[in-house]
Amino acid sequence: MKIFNTSQIQKWDAYTIKAEQITSLDLMERAATACFDWLTEHVTFHNRRICFFCGVGNNGGDGLVMARKCLEKGYAVSVYIVHFSSSQSEDFKKNLQRLIDLKATINHLVEDNSSFNLKESDLIIDAIFGTGMSRDISGFTSEIIQLINQTGKEVIAIDMPSGLSTSSLLKNDGMVIKASTTLTFQCPKLNLLLPDYFKYYGEVVLINIGLSESFSSVEPSSMFYVDANFIKSFFIKRKKFDHKGTFGHSLLIGGSFGKIGAIVLATKAAIGAGSGLTTAFIPKCGYDILQTSVPEAMVEIDNDLELAYFNYKVNPTVIGLGMGMGTSEKTIEGFYRFLKHNSTPLVIDADAINILSKKPSFLELLPPETILTPHPKELERLIGKWSNDYEKIDLMTDFTEKHNCILVNKGANTLVVYKKEKYFNSTGNPGLAKGGSGDVLTGMITGLLAQKYTALQASILGIYLHGKAADCALEKGISEESLTASDVIQHIDNAFAFFSSKTIKK
Ligand SMILES: NC(=O)C1=CN([C@@H]2O[C@H](COP(=O)(O)OP(=O)(O)OC[C@H]3O[C@@H](n4cnc5c(N)ncnc54)[C@H](OP(=O)(O)O)[C@@H]3O)[C@@H](O)[C@H]2O)[C@@H](O)CC1
Ligand SMILES: Nc1ncnc2c1ncn2[C@@H]1O[C@H](COP(=O)(O)OP(=O)(O)O)[C@@H](O)[C@H]1O
Numbered sequence: 001m002k003i004f005n006t007s008q009i010q011k012w013d014a015y016t017i018k019a020e021q022i023t024s025l026d027l028m029e030r031a032a033t034a035c036f037d038w039l040t041e042h043v044t045f046h047n048r049r050i051c052f053f054c055g056v057g058n059n060g061g062d063g064l065v066m067a068r069k070c071l072e073k074g075y076a077v078s079v080y081i082v083h084f085s086s087s088q089s090e091d092f093k094k095n096l097q098r099l100i101d102l103k104a105t106i107n108h109l110v111e112d113n114s115s116f117n118l119k120e121s122d123l124i125i126d127a128i129f130g131t132g133m134s135r136d137i138s139g140f141t142s143e144i145i146q147l148i149n150q151t152g153k154e155v156i157a158i159d160m161p162s163g164l165s166t167s168s169l170l171k172n173d174g175m176v177i178k179a180s181t182t183l184t185f186q187c188p189k190l191n192l193l194l195p196d197y198f199k200y201y202g203e204v205v206l207i208n209i210g211l212s213e214s215f216s217s218v219e220p221s222s223m224f225y226v227d228a229n230f231i232k233s234f235f236i237k238r239k240k241f242d243h244k245g246t247f248g249h250s251l252l253i254g255g256s257f258g259k260i261g262a263i264v265l266a267t268k269a270a271i272g273a274g275s276g277l278t279t280a281f282i283p284k285c286g287y288d289i290l291q292t293s294v295p296e297a298m299v300e301i302d303n304d305l306e307l308a309y310f311n312y313k314v315n316p317t318v319i320g321l322g323m324g325m326g327t328s329e330k331t332i333e334g335f336y337r338f339l340k341h342n343s344t345p346l347v348i349d350a351d352a353i354n355i356l357s358k359k360p361s362f363l364e365l366l367p368p369e370t371i372l373t374p375h376p377k378e379l380e381r382l383i384g385k386w387s388n389d390y391e392k393i394d395l396m397t398d399f400t401e402k403h404n405c406i407l408v409n410k411g412a413n414t415l416v417v418y419k420k421e422k423y424f425n426s427t428g429n430p431g432l433a434k435g436g437s438g439d440v441l442t443g444m445i446t447g448l449l450a451q452k453y454t455a456l457q458a459s460i461l462g463i464y465l466h467g468k469a470a471d472c473a474l475e476k477g478i479s480e481e482s483l484t485a486s487d488v489i490q491h492i493d494n495a496f497a498f499f500s501s502k503t504i505k506k
């Protein structure tokens, strides 16, 4: 799914209105009804008042429609109109009249009279500003936002938490509604994916309001939300006469004394992701462990306790390396010699990234489109510090352009950057925040790259399937707390089941 900015969203709304021959009022009714339906499924109305804080633009209009729907159901409702401007949108005015016709009590919040009283059990709906927020909020509107935040009550934001733009840096931290949930229309917005603003948007729910697909398929964007449909657009199904040679040979290089588990996990994950043949190249001390725990893999050995010579014999299609590798002098020297002679596509993780950070000259030796999978700390060592997410994305862009590589910044909504293109993951959960999860991801990406995927496709498919496998594990009853990296590997088949034609039901 493409990620659009405010002006593109406005164009999308207008295009849909024209294509479907509906009015903007109809579209507002549709959007607000979808939010109301979500509320009725997810919120308890018993012994509770729903307080709608509405601006005077179309976002406020959405709030008014929802308030009307609540009143029609007999729910307790209070409506507060925040008069931040003397001009009101036409659809706002029409919906205000419909609410007045229902004899609803409307509270008007203006510069000199902006106080309101909330009760303990009140639920707040934030419909002050949506995608039309175009400048810093000031005056009594900012006071209202601060007062709402101070109540500490549950807030559900409509489209955007008021005060947060769709896709520009927030200059005035603190002047934004802190929502526990944001019901955003049709597609995610950049600012609803960035870690910096999580404290404002909370859980993000995509509300389908039926905007025209023909618009989104032609409107250009360099930012994408990686969901199932996106994966389907390039997923390769297996054919009857395919054989193990069709799916490449993955070589996983890593491990050191005490960290053989990392390479075991990565090797299993490469096999689980569909690698045709898989070899692990490890220090001698891990030989029995690997042969016993991953009988499907071949094993070659290096020095006793750590990697030093990188003298494997196989001729792989792709190499994934760094997991549990350590950063001893001997390993660094061996890694350098390896890079000097290697031309096989690479997936680089963990200690191998740390070595590249220590020895930036090694970066020149990477083959084109090498995939690097740093977690935030490893990323910082590699590209330097950033003061906000926008700066981080700029630094990542520059780095990938300079070194012709792909960066996979791991975490919630893992971000893949390849030059101007940005891909945000939609799958995964905090159960993945545990040692070993990243080793599984590297193994999966390596196994996918060994097949017929491009480096960018393998990265995107890898992050999606990895997160999806973790989500499937939770659906099977495993808790976020107890989820292990091995559970993720065991559920890779469930993740594939969404795309693959033949699946095994567990
Ligand atoms: N279009 C459609 O068909 C549909 C739209 N939908 C809904 O509409 C929302 C977008 O509505 P919107 O464009 O009216 O913008 P909104 O966020 O309500 O605010 C606009 C007002 O705020 C003002 N303003 C801005 N910044 C300000 C500031 N800092 N301080 C003070 N004022 C400020 C701005 O003034 P201006 O910049 O024009 O001077 C203008 O008056 C969207 O999020 C969704 O909820 C859905 O119903 C689906 C169909
Ligand atoms: N809160 C979270 N939500 C979703 N995914 C997460 C979260 N925390 C971590 N992950 C995922 O778990 C993996 C952790 O990788 P990493 O930090 O390298 O772990 P390790 O090195 O211990 O294996 C990454 O794929 C990351 O995207």
Ligand SMILES: [K+]
Residues within 6 Å of the ligand: 059, 126, 127, 128, 129, 130, 157, 158, 159, 160, 161, 162
């Ligand atoms: K809002």
